[in-house]
Amino acid sequence: MTNDTDEDVVEAADDEAATVSGPTLEKPAPEKSAPEESAPENRLAKTASAVRYEPGDAESEAVRRFWSVRRVPAALAAVLLVVAAGVLLYDIVSVRAERPAAAWRRELADELAVRGLDDASVVLAAVAAMLLGLWLVVLAVTPGLRGLLPMRRRDDAFLRAGIERGAAAVVLRDRALEVSGVRSVRVSVGRRRVRASAQAHFRDLDVVRADLDAVLGEGIRELGLARQPALAVQVHRPARR
Amino acid sequence: MLSIVNRVLLGLLGLALFGAGLVVVLTALDVVPAAWPWSGPDDVLLSDADRTRWRDEGWWWPVVIGGLALVMLLALWWTVAQLRQQRLSEVLVDSGDGVGALLRGRAMEDVVSAEAESLPGIDEARVTLVGRRTQPRIRVGLLLAPQAQPDVAVHRLRTEAVEHARASAGLAVLPTEVRLRSTKHAPERLS
Numbered sequence: 001m002t003n004d005t006d007e008d009v010v011e012a013a014d015d016e017a018a019t020v021s022g023p024t025l026e027k028p029a030p031e032k033s034a035p036e037e038s039a040p041e042n043r044l045a046k047t048a049s050a051v052r053y054e055p056g057d058a059e060s061e062a063v064r065r066f067w068s069v070r071r072v073p074a075a076l077a078a079v080l081l082v083v084a085a086g087v088l089l090y091d092i093v094s095v096r097a098e099r100p101a102a103a104w105r106r107e108l109a110d111e112l113a114v115r116g117l118d119d120a121s122v123v124l125a126a127v128a129a130m131l132l133g134l135w136l137v138v139l140a141v142t143p144g145l146r147g148l149l150p151m152r153r154r155d156d157a158f159l160r161a162g163i164e165r166g167a168a169a170v171v172l173r174d175r176a177l178e179v180s181g182v183r184s185v186r187v188s189v190g191r192r193r194v195r196a197s198a199q200a201h202f203r204d205l206d207v208v209r210a211d212l213d214a215v216l217g218e219g220i221r222e223l224g225l226a227r228q229p230a231l232a233v234q235v236h237r238p239a240r241r
Numbered sequence: 242m243l244s245i246v247n248r249v250l251l252g253l254l255g256l257a258l259f260g261a262g263l264v265v266v267l268t269a270l271d272v273v274p275a276a277w278p279w280s281g282p283d284d285v286l287l288s289d290a291d292r293t294r295w296r297d298e299g300w301w302w303p304v305v306i307g308g309l310a311l312v313m314l315l316a317l318w319w320t321v322a323q324l325r326q327q328r329l330s331e332v333l334v335d336s337g338d339g340v341g342a343l344l345r346g347r348a349m350e351d352v353v354s355a356e357a358e359s360l361p362g363i364d365e366a367r368v369t370l371v372g373r374r375t376q377p378r379i380r381v382g383l384l385l386a387p388q389a390q391p392d393v394a395v396h397r398l399r400t401e402a403v404e405h406a407r408a409s410a411g412l413a414v415l416p417t418e419v420r421l422r423s424t425k426h427a428p429e430r431l432s
Contacts, residue, residue, distance in 0.1 A: 066420075067244055074247035075323040077254055081316035089309040096302060112287035117279055118269045122286060126269070130262035136255025140248040148420065151395065158416040161395045167385055167423030174388055224392030 049205040050234040063226035066162050068144030150226045165189040168223055175219040181208040193230045199238045209235040329370040332377050335411050346370040349406055356402035362389030378416045385423040395419050
C-alpha cells in the first residue's frame with residue numbers, strides 16, 4: 001500500500017450546496033440583510049474564523065505503531081534475484097555443455113573489462129546503487145503504514161486496532177456536517193493534526209467555529225486514537241457571487 | 242515472522258548495494274585504501290585476467306554453479322513466501338474429555354464475520370484466522386458504515402463477535418487485530 005501523501009482528505013458538500021452551485025440570478029446572500037446593519041463595521045467584513053488547539057499529552061498513551069510486512073518490495077527484490085541468478089545460471093550451464101556463451105554475457109564481460117571506474121556511466125550506476133540501497137534500508141527499518149492510526153487499547157492486551165486516516169476523515173466530516181450553518185466542509189486527517197475547513201452560509205462565523213470545535217473535538221475523542229491529534233478549524237463564508 | 246524475514250533481507254540487500262556503490266564512487270574519487278579491490282580511477286571494473294583467474298581450477302565451476310543455484314532457490318522461496326496466505330485452515334478445540342475436535346477455520350471466520358456485520362456501524366467485516374492451531378489469532382478488516390462510531394464498533398466487535406467465537410472454540414485467549422476502513426460515501430445530512 002502506498003501512503004506517500006501526508007493527509008487523507010475528504011471533501012463534502014451537502015445537497016443544498018450542490019443545488020446552489022453554478023451561475024444564478026439570486027439576490028445577495030442573506031447575511032448582509034437588515035438586522036446586522038447595527039453591528040460594528042468589522043463584524044460585517046469578517047469572512048473567516050480560525051482556531052487551533054494542541055492536546056495535552058495526558059490523553060496519549062504509548063501504543064506500538066502497526067508495522068508493514070513489506071510484502072511488495074520483498075516480492076520485487078525476490079523476483080529480480082530469481083531472474084538474475086536464473087539467467088546467469090542457465091548460461092553458465094549451457095557453456096559448460098559446450099554451447100557458445102550468450103551475446104549479452106560476452107558484451108557484459110567486454111564492457112566490464114573496458115570501462116574505467118571514473119567512467120561516467122559507472123559512477124552513475126554506483127550512485128544509483130547507493131540510493132537504491134539506502135531506500136531499501138529505510139524500508140527495512142521504518143514501520144510504514146502511515147495511513148493507519150493506532151487506536152487506544154482500553155486495557156485489553158489482546159486487542160490491537162487501527163483506523164485508516166481516510167476513514168477517520170469520513171467520520172469527522174459526517175459529524176461536522178451536522179453543525180447548523182455548515183454548508184460544506186473539508187476534513188483532512190494528518191498523523192498529528194486534523195484540519196477542518198468549513199463554509200458557513202448562515203449564523204455568525206465565530207459561533208459556527210465554536211460549535212465545530214466542540215463537535216470535532218468530541219468526534220476526535222470518540223475515535224479512540226492512541227495519540228490525540230491536534231485540531232485546526234477554519235470557517236469561511238462562501239465566495240460571493 | 243514474514244515481516245522480520247523481509248526486513249532483514251531487504252536491509253542486507255540495501256547495505257550490500259549501498260556499500261558496493263560507495264566503494265566504486267570513492268575509488269573513482271581516488272580515495273583508495275589498501276584493502277579495496279581496485280587500484281584507482283583508471284582501473285576497470287572487472288578485467289579479463291580477473292574474470293578468468295580461477296577458470297582452470299577444478300573447484301571453480303562447481304562453486305559458481307552451486308552458489309548461483311543456492312541463491313536462486315532461496316530467492317524462489319522468498320518469492321513464494323510473499324504470495325502464500327498465512328491463513329489457518331483449522332482450529333483445535335479441546336473438548337475437555339481428552340478427545341479433541343477440529344474446527345474448520347473458514348467456518349469460524351464466517352461466524353465472526355456474520356456477527357460483526359450485524360453490529361451497528363459495520364458494513365462489512367473480513368475475518369482471517371492466522372497463527373497456530375492451538376493458539377489462533379484473528380485479523381479483522383472492518384468497513385465502517387456512515388455515521389459509525391469507530392471506538393464503539395471496535396469495542397462491540399471485541400466483546401461480542403470475537404468473544405463469542407473465543408468462548409465457543411474453548412480458547413483461553415484470541416488475540417485480535419482490527420483495521421478500520423471506510424467507503425468515501427456521500428455525506429448525509431441529519432436535519
